[in-house]
Amino acid sequence: MTLEIIVCVKQVPDTENLSGEAMKEDGTVNRSALPAIVNPEDLNALEMAVQIKEAHGARVTALSMGPPRAAEALRECLYRGADRAILVTDRRTAASDTLATSYVLSRAVRKAGLADLVLCGRQAIDGDTAQIGPQLAEKLGLPQFTYVEEIRKIDGHSLEVKRSLDGGYEVLRGPLPALLTVTSSANQPRPPSAKRLMRYKKALAPCECPGEASEDALLGLRARGLLIDQWDADDIEADISACGGSGSPTRVKKIESVKLQSEGQKQVEPSREGLGALVEELSKEHIFD
Amino acid sequence: MEQEPKDVCVFVESDGAAIADVSLELLSKAQTLAAELGGEVGAYLLGAEVEALTGQLFAHGCKRVYLAEDPALARYTTLPYAEALTRAIRRHRPAVLLFGATTLGRDLAPRVASALKVGLTADCTDLKIGPHRDAAGGKEYPALLYQIRPAFGGNIIATIVNPETRPQMATVREGVMKMGAPDPTLTGQIIRVDGAVPEELMCVELVEKFLAEKGVDLKKANVIVSGGAGVGSKENFALIRKLADALGAEVGASRAAVDAGFIEKAHQVGQTGTTVRPKLYIACGISGAVQHRAGMQESSKIIAINSDPEAPIFGIAHYGIVGDLNEVIPTLIDVYKEHGR
């Protein structure tokens, strides 16, 4: 059995340490100013795909939509076990919200050929929406299994997954093809393999080739399995009005950086007297009742 | 021209027997929003036999319940619920549709929004009605739903609007809207909608389900005593419990304390934990990272105990105590007990 698996990966700014200055006026992200990483839970999704490949046989395709720079994220996936990489990049798809992004990804998945499994991370750390997975499933007409922690069983036609719930879990059985969103508790993503790194660090998308890449150069890359496929909106036959800003019903109206709201703080001495007065004051306000 | 919809509706999450708190919280908020829009509050209730739950929805201010009953909807699975709900919304398109940002809500809402091709904002922490002017076309909208949410790991607060598509959909974090008191004298109208689901959508079956007993209920606590990395060790966390016991409070924690194994995850407060708004929140040995503040800054009173006078938690605390928690907490317990006598 060789399963076709597509893993959707997003290149995201590392949001652990950043300020409001990383945002542009229009509320979009100033990506060039930030270190970019593969969205952490997408690595969990990739790891799940690679484990299925090792156990049952599969071809794993990493798919990303983003600026040319997102090719870096795809190389990272090749280092970690993906067999093929596809970059969807087109200015006309920039500024897409989740509805438009899921539309573009659905067109790309269709062009990539029928997959048995489409895997997404549970959510991306820049937007924290967790919406792309279910929206992509709807557009592809696939059943969805969100918050997946484990694939218990899988064959060519069906699978059984364990998904986490608020305060528990459930095990579901359903048909393939299907779309799963994978949580960080599913596995520990493997680090890039040295051998794969040596091989795939030469992998390139056409947009990264110096100058106008000649047909021959691209054919050469493809022959060696080092070409990152690059598609624009026309390649995936996307309806431009459903892409980018025009296909996005949501608008960012305002962005504020989080400020501390220190309104009249009282300093309390850590002495018996200080703490006694505090307890007294709170009791009067019936806080402890 | 089609009339601009004005109603504000809530998707009701239930296990067939009881309604999730978050749905009732949203009904309270929906009343405020509907009043501003000049519309009414509605609810979508799906299940096998759930008509008995409608009384509770009316008591929480709902005027119309769109009720879809079918054996296929006895328990939640994505495809049948998405189908039945999408169909119901197409018939009675409200202005606003709210879901709890629970695992269920965040599984269902995006699928429905995609089918309806409308905008959806995830995990909102506040909702308002206000005017909007389109930056590009200059078109004016007198009353849109402002969907307010933290993004970028809690570092920013974004306000999102859906100018053109209806309903304006949002999932809303549990515990951030206040649940109003029910009024059992209130009544409303039940509108039955078709709950039948095509056979091919019933392709996913439940094999097993496990839900832990809810031991901790941070959301209902009046007073919460929270410990962070500054508590130092699992053993020393007993100090936090002692203070909580003395005050009749619930125990909370920062993620650093949970990650260090001082206490179970169920106690975590913050962006990836529980959002709380108690009357009093005592933060002990917690620095006050944005992700922690996101889950507790709406507490009515905040006391911070921290040895570092520069700790960001002091920026939102009403009472700041600079000191070593190992000394401050025992004194505080003493003083409190004396006061009670």
Ligand SMILES: Cc1cc2nc3c(=O)[nH]c(=O)nc-3n(C[C@H](O)[C@H](O)[C@H](O)COP(=O)(O)OP(=O)(O)OC[C@H]3O[C@@H](n4cnc5c(N)ncnc54)[C@H](O)[C@@H]3O)c2cc1C
């Ligand atoms: C995507 C994301 C989501 C997150 N979600 C959450 C969340 O939901 N909840 C959450 O809490 N965090 C969350 N975090 C983590 C958050 O960024 C912080 O790392 C965490 O809150 C820090 O916990 P802390 O304050 O206990 O530890 P620290 O930051 O290490 O602070 C310890 C504090 O204790 C003080 N201290 C030390 N010794 C003493 C003493 N003897 N007496 C008094 N004070 C003392 C120190 O001065 C210091 O201020 C999240 C992070 C990310 C990236």
Ligand SMILES: Nc1ncnc2c1ncn2[C@@H]1O[C@H](COP(=O)(O)O)[C@@H](O)[C@H]1O
């Ligand atoms: N631009 C993108 N390209 C590829 N996959 C994406 C993209 N955006 C989101 N995803 C996938 O959808 C998941 C959820 O993203 P989000 O809904 O933005 O939280 C991510 O973990 C990715 O797997």
